[in-house]
Amino acid sequence: MLQRKAIGRFIQWKSAKDKKALLVTGARQIGKTCAIREFARSNYKSLLEINFIDTPSAIKIFDSDLNADTLIPALTAFSQKSLIPGETLIFFDEIQECPRARTAIKFLVEDGRFDYIESGSLLGVNYKEVPSYPVGFEEVYQMFPLDFEEFCWANGVQEETIAYLKDCFDCKKTVNEAVHQKMLQLFRYFVIVGGMPAVVQSFVDSHDIAKSVQIQKDIIALYRQDITKYSKNDKNRIKDIFDRIPSELNSKNRRFSLADINSNARMNRYESSFMWLADAGVTLPCYNVKDLHLPLETNELRNLMKVFMNDTGLLCAMSIGNIQFDILQGNLEINMGSIIENIIAQELTSNGFKLRYFDRKNLGELDFLIQKNNKLIVLEIKSGKDYHHHAALQKILYNEEWKIQCAYVFCTGNTEIDGKTTYFPLYMIQFLQQDSLPGSLVVNVDLP
Numbered sequence: 001m002l003q004r005k006a007i008g009r010f011i012q013w014k015s016a017k018d019k020k021a022l023l024v025t026g027a028r029q030i031g032k033t034c035a036i037r038e039f040a041r042s043n044y045k046s047l048l049e050i051n052f053i054d055t056p057s058a059i060k061i062f063d064s065d066l067n068a069d070t071l072i073p074a075l076t077a078f079s080q081k082s083l084i085p086g087e088t089l090i091f092f093d094e095i096q097e098c099p100r101a102r103t104a105i106k107f108l109v110e111d112g113r114f115d116y117i118e119s120g121s122l123l124g125v126n127y128k129e130v131p132s133y134p135v136g137f138e139e140v141y142q143m144f145p146l147d148f149e150e151f152c153w154a155n156g157v158q159e160e161t162i163a164y165l166k167d168c169f170d171c172k173k174t175v176n177e178a179v180h181q182k183m184l185q186l187f188r189y190f191v192i193v194g195g196m197p198a199v200v201q202s203f204v205d206s207h208d209i210a211k212s213v214q215i216q217k218d219i220i221a222l223y224r225q226d227i228t229k230y231s232k233n234d235k236n237r238i239k240d241i242f243d244r245i246p247s248e249l250n251s252k253n254r255r256f257s258l259a260d261i262n263s264n265a266r267m268n269r270y271e272s273s274f275m276w277l278a279d280a281g282v283t284l285p286c287y288n289v290k291d292l293h294l295p296l297e298t299n300e301l302r303n304l305m306k307v308f309m310n311d312t313g314l315l316c317a318m319s320i321g322n323i324q325f326d327i328l329q330g331n332l333e334i335n336m337g338s339i340i341e342n343i344i345a346q347e348l349t350s351n352g353f354k355l356r357y358f359d360r361k362n363l364g365e366l367d368f369l370i371q372k373n374n375k376l377i378v379l380e381i382k383s384g385k386d387y388h389h390h391a392a393l394q395k396i397l398y399n400e401e402w403k404i405q406c407a408y409v410f411c412t413g414n415t416e417i418d419g420k421t422t423y424f425p426l427y428m429i430q431f432l433q434q435d436s437l438p439g440s441l442v443v444n445v446d447l448p
Contacts, residue, residue, distance in 0.1 A: 002034075002150070002200060002201060011043065023139065024118070025281070028219070046089070048090045051093040061074045062103075062104055067107050068107050083113075089116075092117070095123070103130060103133070122280050144350045145346070147346075147430060148429070149162065151193070151195060152430075168415060172422055175415060184427065187425075191327055196313060198215050224242070241274060248307065249342065286306040288301045288356070296356050296371050310346065312342045344379070344429055347429045348370065353371075376404060378397070379408050380408070381426075407420055412426060
């Protein structure tokens, strides 16, 4: 069983005093259901699981009144087992297929006898409209494919090793060369395998890349089927965008060009198609910013974007040619810039960051910008051996207009510091995480 960080988040949710229903979102095949089941086995005496795709007859439970006194007897009758108050988790899976169940959550949570987790894969695409959202009664948690630390756990990397690497990251210390080379190799495996649980488990069990690629191709086919089944409009546009992601990322500036789809294309016509893929969790949009001042949200140019895949293993499987072989050989230079940028985008997203980049004609391009502790950090991603060469970064670091204090270059080299720039190995991206909000922030209001 793969170890997932999400289970720790579920445990935190369970211990909350004023517990809401937990809505677990994310793309298909990322392991939501397995993680919830594993959590339930260890934390509840009883589990009632209803999958609205596998058991469509369960939708009828919510056809009548949605009050708890009507629904709970119906759920008990459906499960044919007693539900223990305070010790039972009721899990509604694929809840996008039963919008009235989302509405009913308000009344079930108010009743308070049981805990509720909902899960779905296409909740953001409005496939079926929810009559009334349970505002104030749901806590949303978004899951992603396995991140690199979870991939390390799956492949037997010891906690002591991860703690050692974390210390090297925090203190900006050089990593032992033997450890550095082993971690670079494991990171290359991660680029190819990605974080889809079925693919990771296959790799752990067999170390057969060919088997991994076949599972990835099956997932890609499932995503294409979802576009046909669940998108209300613009199916062809959405498919075109999805299929062009590898080639667009491999273009000179990695920016998605509408002209490649249609020479007469306009952003306002295609924006909903881009957002459908993002809302389905399939892609990760990365927006350009016009200025390097905080907050970055106010400087976004929504009509200029890069579009990354949610999983770099899937991106490799979608790409033409046997790039898996090149990566295994340690060749990250030939046409690999887009692949390495995608894996960094995937890690940053899992670690809580919004994806943004900067591109200005007279200055050049910065791969990623992140906001952490009210500080702007510039990230450059280098797949080749010339990682000390970054003209745009140098121009911008010493530009008096912005006074940027911190830049990280993630590369194949070891940790080193050069002025405002710190060089980190690619695998260190796992430790660059967004700070959590404090659990309590009580202020003293003493008005005259």
